[in-house]
Amino acid sequence: MLQAVKGTRDLLPGTCRKFRHVEQTASQISSLYGFDEIETPILEPAALFLRSLGDTSDIVSKEMYRFTDAGGDDLVLRPEGTAGVARALISEGLAQDLPLKLFYRGPMFRRERPQKGRYRQFYQCGVELLGVDSPAADLEVIACGYHMLQELGLSQNLTLRLNSIGDADSRAQFREALKAYFQAHRDELSQESQDRLERNPLRILDSKDPRDRKLLEQAPRLADSLTPAALEFFKQVQDGLKALKIPVVIDPLLVRGLDYYCHTVFEFTTENLGAQNAVLAGGRYDGLVSDLGGPRVPGVGWAFGTDRLVLLLDELQRDWKSSASFALIPIGERAEQELPSLAQDLRRAGLRVDLSFSGNVGKRMKRADKVGALAAVIFGDNELNADRFQIKALKTGTQSEVPRAQIITELQRLITSP
Ligand code: HAM
Numbered sequence: 001m002l003q004a005v006k007g008t009r010d011l012l013p014g015t016c017r018k019f020r021h022v023e024q025t026a027s028q029i030s031s032l033y034g035f036d037e038i039e040t041p042i043l044e045p046a047a048l049f050l051r052s053l054g055d056t057s058d059i060v061s062k063e064m065y066r067f068t069d070a071g072g073d074d075l076v077l078r079p080e081g082t083a084g085v086a087r088a089l090i091s092e093g094l095a096q097d098l099p100l101k102l103f104y105r106g107p108m109f110r111r112e113r114p115q116k117g118r119y120r121q122f123y124q125c126g127v128e129l130l131g132v133d134s135p136a137a138d139l140e141v142i143a144c145g146y147h148m149l150q151e152l153g154l155s156q157n158l159t160l161r162l163n164s165i166g167d168a169d170s171r172a173q174f175r176e177a178l179k180a181y182f183q184a185h186r187d188e189l190s191q192e193s194q195d196r197l198e199r200n201p202l203r204i205l206d207s208k209d210p211r212d213r214k215l216l217e218q219a220p221r222l223a224d225s226l227t228p229a230a231l232e233f234f235k236q237v238q239d240g241l242k243a244l245k246i247p248v249v250i251d252p253l254l255v256r257g258l259d260y261y262c263h264t265v266f267e268f269t270t271e272n273l274g275a276q277n278a279v280l281a282g283g284r285y286d287g288l289v290s291d292l293g294g295p296r297v298p299g300v301g302w303a304f305g306t307d308r309l310v311l312l313l314d315e316l317q318r319d320w321k322s323s324a325s326f327a328l329i330p331i332g333e334r335a336e337q338e339l340p341s342l343a344q345d346l347r348r349a350g351l352r353v354d355l356s357f358s359g360n361v362g363k364r365m366k367r368a369d370k371v372g373a374l375a376a377v378i379f380g381d382n383e384l385n386a387d388r389f390q391i392k393a394l395k396t397g398t399q400s401e402v403p404r405a406q407i408i409t410e411l412q413r414l415i416t417s418p
Contacts, residue, residue, distance in 0.1 A: 007111070007112070007114040007119050007121065008120055008121040009119065009121075014320075015310065018313065018314075018320055019306055021320065022306050022309050022313075023125055025148060025152055026304070027103060029144065029147050029148040031103070033140060033147075035101040035127050035129075036101065036102060036103065037102070037103050037105075038103070039104060040078075040081070040084035040085060040087070040104065042077060043075050043076070043077065044075070044083070044084055045073070045074065045075065046064070046066050046074040046075060046076045047074070048084070049076055049079060049083055051291055051292055052082075052086065052258075052260050052292060053079070053080070053259055054200070054260070055199075056199040056200040056259070057258055057259055058257055059079045059080070059110060059257070062111070063110040063112055064079055064109075064110075064111070065077040065079075077109035078109065080108055080124070080258075081126045081128075081303055082128060082285065082288070082301060083288070085102055085128045085301075086128075086289045086294070089294060090289065090292060090293065090294035094130075095131075095289075095294065095297055098132075098297065099129060099130060099131035099132045100130040100131055101128075101130075102130070103125070103126070103127050104124075105123070105124065105126075106123065106124070107121050107122070107123055108121075108122055108124050109122075110122070115274075115276070116273065116274055116276065117274070117307065117308050118276050122306075123305070123307055124304065124305060124306060125303065125304055126303030127144060127303075128299055128300075129299065129300050129301060130289070130297050130299040131297050131299075132300075135233055135237045135240060137298075138237045138264045141282065141302055142160070142266060142302075143246065145268065145280050145282075146246050149268060149280065152309065153313075153318060154312060154313070154316075157270055158270050158279065159247075159249055159268065159269050160241075160246065160247065160248045160249065160267075161248075161249050161250075161266060161267050161268075162237070162241075162264070162265070163222070163250065163251050163254040163255070163265050163266070164226060164233065164234035164264060164265070165222060165256075165261060165263065165265055165283075166226045166227060166263065167227060167229065167230050168262065168287070170222075170227050170230045171202070171262070174202070174220065174224075174225035175201055175202060178201045179197065181219050181220055182201060182215070183197065185215050188214075188215055189204070189212055189215065190207065190209040190212050193209065193212045202255050203257065204216070205219075205255045206253075206255060216253065221252055222252060222255070223252055230263060233264075234263070234264070237264055254267060256281065256283055260285040260288040260291070261284060261285055262283075262286050262287065263283070263284040264283050265282075265283035266281065266283060267280070268280040270312055272312055272315045272316065273311060273312060278305075278308075279304055279305060279308045279309055280302055280303070280304035280305075280309075281303065281304075282300070282301050283300065283302075285300070286298040323352055324352065324374040324414075324415045325352040325353065325371060325372065325374065326346065326351055326352065326353050326375055327355075327356070327368030327371070327373040327375075327377070328343055328346075328379075329364045329368070329377065330380070331380030331381075332380045332381055334381055334384055335379050335381070338379070338384065342377070342407075345407075346408060349408045351412070354367075354368070356368075361378070364376075374393065374395070374411075374418055375391055375393045376391070377389055377390070377411075378390040378392060387403055387404050388401045388403050388404070389401070389402055389404055391407070391410055395418055
């Protein structure tokens, strides 16, 4: 039997509804902050990610779906959205209209080991604010992310972790200090971190291996390498968050796995999803657009994993409200004939109507229950002759008789007070 590809899944209607709810909330809240939607292609040239994410990042070194197509082009199924937005800014000439505030959503692909909350095809929503180099922009995107998580009812269950990885000078200095320290303790490092030591020592800070964690306790601190300008920038972000009453934990070990970051990096994490604890993450990337061959346009943004937010909402057993629907239940031939025009009237009035197309009254009532209908409109010859239809509220079981002309008003009333 053919199965979905490992690490991919079918989002069945119930799950899809939850995904759309989360995406719509993100789109709605980000629009309050002035973000407009952009959609970039899923297929991008491989060079885009090689130049932006860094050769030593996990994504580029082992997780990209990269292939040569029949025309010989070196392509990648995008592993993330920021690089594509930066590419679009350059190729569409958007640098004329700065600052730009862009929101996006869609599937991303990483060939990681699948587990709960980690998929090979997953979905992100993200925002990117381009063209502003002051901490006010960092504040704006973090405030937007926090507002959105609040709107989803999740802010109590998440911790905002924040760090500064400084400017290029700060990082170069820190990289050397870190290298010297770990070289002296090389044999005590995990195998993976020994490899990282050569390629990208900063990534050792990300390690979850207990041997590395122990060594990290005494390791040089990134904060000690920050230049005065970088420290001032970081302070302004923190002061801004304080003024907005957004709780934050400074995490000196947070470095993030992508090369394009500088200054502010942050993650909203949860205790409820096991190892996959980051639900929304981002930071500042002032060098990305110019590294890709464009003008010097600073940027800051974040993306969240829609799959993870949906899992988290499920884990916390949040209710998923779907809009009310109604069942129409005809009894006999005349009623069957009347059914399409009654359904049409109700739908044109904006009411959601489910039809079961066949079966007796009992069977159709069962289906009405199964789809969670708020009420059933039941009618046969008697009702048609008297022009009065039966409306049964399914939650309470109360039945009333309503003239046909008042059915819409009565169903609308049931939505507000069932
Ligand atoms: P990222 O940390 O690689 O950042 O991904 C952001 C979020 O996507 C993660 O926190 C997680 O919720 C979700 N995610 C990542 N990989 C998977 C996976 N395999 N399965 C399920 N969910 C996953 C970025 O992608 C940056 N582009 C964020 C950004 C935007 N930075 C600046 N602007």
